[in-house]
Amino acid sequence: MSRRAVITGVGVVAPGGIGTKAYWKLLSEGRTATRIITHFDASPYRSRMAGEADFDPVREGLTPQEIRRLDRAAQFAVVAGREALADSGIEFDQLDPGRIGVSLGTAVGCTTSLEREFIVGSDRGKYWEVDQSYAVPHLYDYFTPSSMATELAWTVGAEGPVSVVSTGCTSGLDSVGYAAELIMEGSADVVVTGGTEAPLSPITVVCFDVIRASSTRNDDPTTACRPFDKTRDGLVLGEGCAIIVLEELEHARARGAHIYGEVAGFASRCNAYHMTGLHPEGIEMSDAINIALKQARSDATDVGYINAHGSGTKQNDLHETAAFKRSLGAHAYKTPVSGFKSMIGHSLGAIGSLEIVGSLLAFEEGLIPPTANLHEPDPECDLDYVPLVAREAKVDTVLTVGSGFGGFQSAMVLKKVEGAGR
Amino acid sequence: MTRAVVTGIGIASPNGLGPTAYWRATLHGEAAIKPITRFDSANYWAKIAGEVPGFEAGRHLQGRLLPQTDHMTRLTLVGTDWALRGAGVQPNDIPDTDIAVITAATAGGYEFGQRELQKLWHQGPEYVSAYQSFAWFYAVNTGQISIRHGTRGPGAVVVSEQAGGIDSIGHARRQLRKGVQLALTGGMDSSLCPWAWVAHQASGCLSRNNNPKRAYLPFDRDASGYVAGEGGAIMVLETPESAAGRPGTRIYGEIVGYASTFDSRMPSREPGLKRAAELALRDAGMDASEIDVVFADAAGIPELDKAEAEAIKGIFGPYGVPVTAPKTMTGRLFAGGGSLDVASAILSIYWSAIPPTVNVENPVPEYEIDLVMNEARHGKVKAALVLGRGKGGFNSAMVVREYR
Numbered sequence: 029m030s031r032r033a034v035i036t037g038v039g040v041v042a043p044g045g046i047g048t049k050a051y052w053k054l055l056s057e058g059r060t061a062t063r064i065i066t067h068f069d070a071s072p073y074r075s076r077m078a079g080e081a082d083f084d085p086v087r088e089g090l091t092p093q094e095i096r097r098l099d100r101a102a103q104f105a106v107v108a109g110r111e112a113l114a115d116s117g118i119e120f121d122q123l124d125p126g127r128i129g130v131s132l133g134t135a136v137g138c139t140t141s142l143e144r145e146f147i148v149g150s151d152r153g154k155y156w157e158v159d160q161s162y163a164v165p166h167l168y169d170y171f172t173p174s175s176m177a178t179e180l181a182w183t184v185g186a187e188g189p190v191s192v193v194s195t196g197c198t199s200g201l202d203s204v205g206y207a208a209e210l211i212m213e214g215s216a217d218v219v220v221t222g223g224t225e226a227p228l229s230p231i232t233v234v235c236f237d238v239i240r241a242s243s244t245r246n247d248d249p250t251t252a253c254r255p256f257d258k259t260r261d262g263l264v265l266g267e268g269c270a271i272i273v274l275e276e277l278e279h280a281r282a283r284g285a286h287i288y289g290e291v292a293g294f295a296s297r298c299n300a301y302h303m304t305g306l307h308p309e310g311i312e313m314s315d316a317i318n319i320a321l322k323q324a325r326s327d328a329t330d331v332g333y334i335n336a337h338g339s340g341t342k343q344n345d346l347h348e349t350a351a352f353k354r355s356l357g358a359h360a361y362k363t364p365v366s367g368f369k370s371m372i373g374h375s376l377g378a379i380g381s382l383e384i385v386g387s388l389l390a391f392e393e394g395l396i397p398p399t400a401n402l403h404e405p406d407p408e409c410d411l412d413y414v415p416l417v418a419r420e421a422k423v424d425t426v427l428t429v430g431s432g433f434g435g436f437q438s439a440m441v442l443k444k445v446e447g448a449g450r
Numbered sequence: 451m452t453r454a455v456v457t458g459i460g461i462a463s464p465n466g467l468g469p470t471a472y473w474r475a476t477l478h479g480e481a482a483i484k485p486i487t488r489f490d491s492a493n494y495w496a497k498i499a500g501e502v503p504g505f506e507a508g509r510h511l512q513g514r515l516l517p518q519t520d521h522m523t524r525l526t527l528v529g530t531d532w533a534l535r536g537a538g539v540q541p542n543d544i545p546d547t548d549i550a551v552i553t554a555a556t557a558g559g560y561e562f563g564q565r566e567l568q569k570l571w572h573q574g575p576e577y578v579s580a581y582q583s584f585a586w587f588y589a590v591n592t593g594q595i596s597i598r599h600g601t602r603g604p605g606a607v608v609v610s611e612q613a614g615g616i617d618s619i620g621h622a623r624r625q626l627r628k629g630v631q632l633a634l635t636g637g638m639d640s641s642l643c644p645w646a647w648v649a650h651q652a653s654g655c656l657s658r659n660n661n662p663k664r665a666y667l668p669f670d671r672d673a674s675g676y677v678a679g680e681g682g683a684i685m686v687l688e689t690p691e692s693a694a695g696r697p698g699t700r701i702y703g704e705i706v707g708y709a710s711t712f713d714s715r716m717p718s719r720e721p722g723l724k725r726a727a728e729l730a731l732r733d734a735g736m737d738a739s740e741i742d743v744v745f746a747d748a749a750g751i752p753e754l755d756k757a758e759a760e761a762i763k764g765i766f767g768p769y770g771v772p773v774t775a776p777k778t779m780t781g782r783l784f785a786g787g788g789s790l791d792v793a794s795a796i797l798s799i800y801w802s803a804i805p806p807t808v809n810v811e812n813p814v815p816e817y818e819i820d821l822v823m824n825e826a827r828h829g830k831v832k833a834a835l836v837l838g839r840g841k842g843g844f845n846s847a848m849v850v851r852e853y854r
Contacts, residue, residue, distance in 0.1 A: 072574075072575055073575060074575075125714060125719075126711065126722075126725060129712075130712070135587060135588075135589070136587055137558075137588065137609075143567060146564070146567050146571070146645060147571055149645070149648060150567075150568060150571070150645070152571045152572065153567065153568040153569070153570070153571030153572030153573075154572060156489075156564075156568065156644060157489070157490060157493050157644045158564075158644045158645045158647075158648050159493070159648075160493065160494055160495070160647075160648045160651060163648045163649070163651065163652045164652070165652060166652075167648065167649045167652035168649050168650070168652045168653035168654075168841070169842075170649070171556075171557050171560075171641075171646065171649035171650075171653075172556045172557050172609065172611055172784075172841075173588065173609055174556075174609045174610050174611045174614070174840055174841075174842055174844065175842055177609075177610070177842070178842035178843055178844075181712050181843065182715045185714065186712055187711055187712050187713070187714050187719070187722055187725075188710075188711060188712065189709075189710045189711070189712070190610065190710070190712040190843070190844060191608050191609065191610045191614070191617055191710070191844070192608065192609035192610065193606065193607065193608060193609075194555060194587070194588035194589055194607045194608075194609050195589045195592070195605065195606060195607050196584075196587060196589040196593075199589075202606060206606070206621075209624060209628075213624070213627075215709070230570060230575070231566070231567055231570055231578075231582070234570055234575045234578045234582070235578070235582050235583035236583065237575065238575075238578055238579070238580045238582070238583070239580050239583055241583075295604065296604045296605055296606065297547075297602060297603065297604065297605070298551060298592070298593070298596035298597075298601055298602055298603065298604070298605035299596075299602065300546065300596045300597050300599075300600045300601055300602045301597065302597065303518070303581075303584045303590075303593055303594070303597065304583065304584060312602055315547060315602070432589075433583060433584045433587070433589070433593070434584060434587075434589040434590065434592060434593025434594075434596075434605070435593050435596055435597065435605070436589065436592075436593070436605055
């Protein structure tokens with residue numbers, strides 16, 4: 029009998045609040061948490077806004093050594109990981125650790141710490157030969173982001189397959205897809221997965237500035253990210269983390285676990301087109317959607333809600349609108365679509381997992397969070413994007429998608445599991 | 451179950467470019483660890499590395515690719531070209547959606563990143579390259595391979611330090627099982643710039659001995675850490691049916707087993723390397739007695755060497771199987787190392803020879819392993835076990851076998 033992967037625990041660090049409850053409150057109320065950057069002086073940069081998490085590692089219970097050792101993104105993963113473990117109700121110390129895995133998504137890893145240490149070692153870029161005497165003891169952990177999977181694996185006590193998945197802005201979907209594969213093929217019974225990102229540092233801001241991908245609506249940061257709106261002018265960066273406990277269905281049922289939903293289908297595609305550009309037809313994203321639906325044994329007409337990538341760039345919103353139409357046909361026009369980046373910004377390798385968690389909560393609450401800041405619909409984006417206000421709806425199949433630099437296009441189908449009440 | 455065979459191997463190693471040059475050098479024990487030339491190492495305590503010599507990117511890649519790629523991406527693209535050529539894959543041989551690209555990364559395009567960080571902080575934001583957004587990040591090689599060869603199938607990137615080179619091939623095999631015909635997979639790594647070098651030094655794993663012959667001595671009583679290098683291998687992995695579609699395609703060998711595990715932080719728990727090897731053997735449906743050689747992780751750090759020797763001894767018995775570490779010639783290659791070891795294992799099978807471990811003179815007797823020292827051993831190799839560990843607790847194992 030084939031094995032199925034279901035979600036039994038979630039934990040969140042997001043702009044607007046720490047924890048799953050605060051996250052859902054923000055989404056369901058359609059509020060935005062993007063603001064002028066406070067982490068550093070962003071005044072020299074073109075885009076000066078972000079969705080920042082008000083995260084205090086001391087208040088969140090991290091120890092002095094954890095705070096010193098861990099990049100902010102790894103701190104997020106540990107804190108959200110602990111919430112997800114508690115939420116799952118799994119007694120992790122009762123499980124065979126060899127059957128527990130970790131799959132963590134991140135796009136830019138510990139860039140913030142690397143940049144901070146580079147500034148010191150090079151004395152603000154003065155020296156090419158960075159001074160070795162200023163190297164901090166955990167510099168190598170920042171150098172390679174696999175260190176973050178190590179931290180999460182330690183948090184969980186995992187001794188099964190552990191890895192970071194880093195496919196740019198689809199990392200947070202792909203890591204969960206990979207985790208589901210580990211469960212379905214039988215390599216693990218529980219995989220703690222998700223994505224984390226704390227990219228808010230000058231080098232990341234500049235990366236998006238120079239290619240003009242980010243919004244310049246600096247005078248109105250709370251409404252700057254406007255997916256599917258005629259006036260949209262780019263993405264707004266964000267930070268955050270969502271950790272998800274993924275479990276084999278029978279394993280979850282045997283302990284009477286609360287099941288949020290099933291990762292029923294997942295596919296990724298390369299677009300072979302451009303490292304940062306998107307072809308307006310959305311063929312590869314559509315391919316990914318079709319394969320994910322097929323794997324989930326779902327028809328296009330089963331999809332009750334689409335959680336869009338919705339980055340708010342001109343090209344992205346057209347690209348995915350085309351992909352939805354290509355895959356869902358006439359049903360695309362009847363399906364509510366919304367984008368969370370309008371509220372929390374684009375947290376690169378974390379956002380896919382944050383979107384999965386928000387979609388699962390939409391199952392629970394019977395409520396579809398809106399696309400914020402959508403006042404003037406772009407006539408070329410002609411689907412139902414649930415503008416401004418959340419909508420009540422009974423949904424049992426969600427499609428969530430992601431698109432990223434490198435040409436990655438991913439799609440996941442989440443399904444409500446029958447007889448899985450708490 | 452869908453089978454996965456290797457039909458093309460692209461190698462960029464400090465001791466050879468391409469599988470033929472690499473294999474010849476490796477069988478002859480040609481070491482390539484030397485004083486660093488890529489940057490001035492005067493101000494660093496570690497002064498030697500395995501650099502890939504004679505690689506002129508401009509001879510292989512279009513000019514427009516050069517400003518947008520780090521050195522490691524150039525190595526990757528050229529290695530991929532060689533692997534595809536070796537496999538005889540022509541454009542349109544295989545539907546573009548039936549080709550996956552799965553690579554391993556460690557630190558991304560780090561030299562590129564250092565240059566742009568320096569521009570940002572020394573000159574100002576307007577000097578930062580428009581390519582920085584993707585040239586540094588970990589996903590770059592998969593994206594660039596896909597674009598270069600027009601592959602529109604699944605794409606992925608795994609990061610698990612040095613175990614990642616094996617994990618990427620394991621994940622590529624998974625994609626074949628999910629229905630794609632062919633995967634381009636493996637890792638190529640390079641982080642030989644000052645900003646990477648201080649990170650390598652901070653790892654606490656580099657040898658402080660700067661004599662190239664005495665620095666990296668896994669399983670030796672004088673083991674004192676490893677030497678860092680650059681390079682790796684990209685492979686064409688495909689189903690036998692796919693290979694049969696191109697008559698005359700050479701099949702080097704088959705990937706028959708794979709598993710990965712993780713080390714607990716609790717000292718009471720046993721390290722996971724032995725379990726990874728046992729799971730990989732079980733995945734292959736093979737008994738330890740069928741393995742003709744083990745390509746060791748060979749950390750060169752006494753406690754890690756001891757743990758690996760115990761894992762090998764625990765499975766094969768004392769002196770129960772030849773063990774080798776050709777990476778003593780190149781240094782450890784991070785994401786590239788695991789895939790180069792898998793490539794070496796495949797070549798061992800194909801050419802019926804086990805390459806030697808160099809420079810090791812005094813293996814610790816208590817380890818009780820049959821280390822292949824100094825000279826290659828010639829003779830039939832039907833199956834090999836490849837072990838890899840990544841800093842932080844990652845263990846991966848892969849079983850490769852002759853194709854029949």
